[in-house]
Amino acid sequence: MKLQAAIDRVDLAEALVLAAKLNTADIVEVGTSLIKDYGLEAVREIKKVIGTSQLLADIKTIDEGEYEFRQFFDAGADILTVMGASSPETLEICYQVTQEYEKEMLIDLLECSAERIAKIAHFKEAIYGMHFSKDSGRDVDVVKEVNQFIRTHPAIKRLALAGSLNLEKVKKLQKTPLEIAIVGSAIVSSTRPANEIKKFKEVMK
Amino acid sequence: MKLQAAIDRVDLAEALVLAAKLNTADIVEVGTSLIKDYGLEAVREIKKVIGTSQLLADIKTIDEGEYEFRQFFDAGADILTVMGASSPETLEICYQVTQEYEKEMLIDLLECSAERIAKIAHFKEAIYGMHFSKDSGRDVDVVKEVNQFIRTHPAIKRLALAGSLNLEKVKKLQKTPLEIAIVGSAIVSSTRPANEIKKFKEVMK
Numbered sequence: 001m002k003l004q005a006a007i008d009r010v011d012l013a014e015a016l017v018l019a020a021k022l023n024t025a026d027i028v029e030v031g032t033s034l035i036k037d038y039g040l041e042a043v044r045e046i047k048k049v050i051g052t053s054q055l056l057a058d059i060k061t062i063d064e065g066e067y068e069f070r071q072f073f074d075a076g077a078d079i080l081t082v083m084g085a086s087s088p089e090t091l092e093i094c095y096q097v098t099q100e101y102e103k104e105m106l107i108d109l110l111e112c113s114a115e116r117i118a119k120i121a122h123f124k125e126a127i128y129g130m131h132f133s134k135d136s137g138r139d140v141d142v143v144k145e146v147n148q149f150i151r152t153h154p155a156i157k158r159l160a161l162a163g164s165l166n167l168e169k170v171k172k173l174q175k176t177p178l179e180i181a182i183v184g185s186a187i188v189s190s191t192r193p194a195n196e197i198k199k200f201k202e203v204m205k
Numbered sequence: 206m207k208l209q210a211a212i213d214r215v216d217l218a219e220a221l222v223l224a225a226k227l228n229t230a231d232i233v234e235v236g237t238s239l240i241k242d243y244g245l246e247a248v249r250e251i252k253k254v255i256g257t258s259q260l261l262a263d264i265k266t267i268d269e270g271e272y273e274f275r276q277f278f279d280a281g282a283d284i285l286t287v288m289g290a291s292s293p294e295t296l297e298i299c300y301q302v303t304q305e306y307e308k309e310m311l312i313d314l315l316e317c318s319a320e321r322i323a324k325i326a327h328f329k330e331a332i333y334g335m336h337f338s339k340d341s342g343r344d345v346d347v348v349k350e351v352n353q354f355i356r357t358h359p360a361i362k363r364l365a366l367a368g369s370l371n372l373e374k375v376k377k378l379q380k381t382p383l384e385i386a387i388v389g390s391a392i393v394s395s396t397r398p399a400n401e402i403k404k405f406k407e408v409m410k
Contacts, residue, residue: 009272033272036264039244059241060267062288063315063336067214067238083267085290087316110268111292131268 001174001204002026004056004160005197006184009033012042016049021193023051024201027079029182032058040075047076054078060108062086065094069105073097079104081129084112084120095123106160114152121155127179128153129160142169146176171203206379206409207231209261209365210402211389214238217247221254226398228256229406232284234387237263245280252281259283265313267291270299274310278302284309286334289317289325300328311365319357326360332385333358334365347374351381376408 005022007015008031015034022028028050034042035057043057056079061068065082072080082094084107091107098105106127109117117128130149142161149159160180161173170181183200190196210227212220213236220239227233233255239247240262248262261284266273270287277285287299289312296312303310311332314322322333335354347366354364365385366378375386388405395401 009269032269033276035241035244036273037244037276039240039242039246041244060265062265062267062290064214064238068241071238071242083288083290085267085288085316111290 001170001178002180003197003200003204004029004180004182005187005193006031006058006162006182007034007046007188008184012038012045015042016045018188018193019046020049022187022197023049023053024194024197025053025187027054027056027180029056029058030077031184032060035059040071043072043075043077054104056081056106058108061090061094063090065090066097069094069097069101073101073103077103079106079127081106081108083107084109084116084128088120091120091123095126099125117153117156121153124157127158127160128156129162129182131162139164143172143176146173146178150177167199167203170200174204206375206383207385208402208405208409209234209385209387210392210398211236211263211367211387212239212251212393213389217243217250220247221250223393223398224251225254227392227402228254228258229399229402230258230392232259232261232385234261234263235282236389237265240264245276248277248280248282259309261286261311263313266295266299268295270295271302274299274302274306278306278308282308284311284332286311286313288312289314289321289333293325296325296328300331304330322358322361326358329362332363332365333361334367334387336367344369348377348381351378351383355382372404372408375405379409 003025004027005025006029030042030046055077057072057077058081061082106129108129108131110131158179162182165183166186187193187196208230209232210230211234235247252260260282262277262282263286266287311334313334313336315336363384367387370388371391392398392401
C-alpha cells in the first residue's frame with residue numbers, strides 16, 4: 001500500500017514548509033483548496049520541495065478535461081483527479097491525455113452511485129478514489145466499504161481511499177487490496193509530520 | 206435578460222486586458238481555467254478592471270463548499286458556482302454562505318439528470334445553470350431546451366444558459382424566461398468585444 005499525505009486549507013507559504021516535511025510519503029497531495037486558491041503556482045512550488053515523492057494535484061476536473069490535464073501535467077503533477085460525475089467524453093479525454101504523458105489519473109467517485117461507477121469502471125490503468133465528502137460528516141467502516149466496493153466492482157483493480165484515515169484504520173486496511181491510503185490531518189496536523197509518516201509506513205509493511 | 210461575458214483559457218495578463226473591455230456586460234465571468242491556473246488572484250485582479258459589472262467566478266465547487274465559497278466571496282466575487290452533482294450537504298452549505306454574504310449562487314447542472322434536478326430545485330434564490338459540456342461537442346436547440354426545462358422544473362425561477370451562444374440564438378431566447386445568457390467566444394474572440402456586447406444588448410432589449 002502507498003501513503004498519500006494531503007495538504008489542504010493552508011496558505012502557500014505554510015504549505016511549502018509542510019510539504020518539505022512530507023517527502024518520505026509516496027505521494028504528496030496538493031489539495032483542492034490550494035489549487036483553487038493559488039492555481040498552477042501551488043503545484044510548481046510544492047514540486048520543488050518534495051524530492052522523489054509523486055505529486056498529486058486534486059484538481060477535480062469536471063469539464064474541459066484536455067485543457068486542465070495538460071496545464072497541470074505541464075506544471076509538474078504526476079497524478080491528476082477527475083470527477084466520476086463528469087461526462088463520458090471528459091473522462092475519456094482525461095484518460096487519453098494521461099496515457100500520452102505516461103502519468104496517472106485518479107477518478108474521484110464522490111456522489112457516484114454504484115450504477116454510475118459500473119459505467120465508468122473500464123479505464124484499466126486509472127486509480128479509482130473512494131472519497132467521503134468532507135461536507136457529509138459521516139463516519140464509516142472503511143474496511144467494510146473497501147471490501148464491499150471490490151465485490152461490487154470487480155473490474156476495478158486500483159483503488160485509493162480518502163476520508164479521516166488514521167493509523168488504526170490504515171492498519172486494518174492492510175488486509176484489503178487498497179493501493180493508496182490518503183491521509184490528511186493525522187499527518188499534517190501533527191507537530192512532527194515526518195514522524196507520523198514513519199508510523200504509517202510501519203503499519204503498512 | 207442579463208448578459209454574462211465569459212473569459213477562459215487565456216493567461217492572466219491577457220484576461221485583464223480583455224476584462225477591461227467587458228465592463229458593459231452585466232456580469233463578467235472568470236472562467237474555470239483562470240481559477241484553476243491562477244486561483245484567487247484571478248478574481249482579485251479582474252475585479253479591479255470591470256467597473257460596476259458583477260463578477261462571477263466559475264469555481265465549480267463539488268466539495269468543501271463553505272471553505273471555497275468564503276474564500277471567493279472574500280476575494281470579491283459576486284456570484285459563485287457549485288455543481289448540481291455535489292452532495293446535498295455541499296449545496297446546502299454553499300447556499301447558506303451565499304445568503305450570509307447577500308451574494309448569489311449558480312448551480313451548474315452539468316451531468317445532472319432530470320431526477321437529480323428535481324431533488325435540488327428547492328433553492329429559491331439560486332440561479333440554475335444549464336451548461337452544455339465543452340467536451341460533449343453537441344449542438345443544441347437552445348430555445349427548445351429552455352422551454353422544456355421550465356415545463357419540467359416549474360419550481361426553478363432563475364435560469365442561466367451557457368454553450369456556444371451567439372447573437373442569433375440570444376435573439377430567439379428573448380422569448381423565453383431565461384435570466385442570464387452566458388456568452389463566450391462570440392464576444393471575447395472578437396477584435397472589438399465592447400462592440401459585440403453592444404450588439405447583444407440591442408437584441409436583448
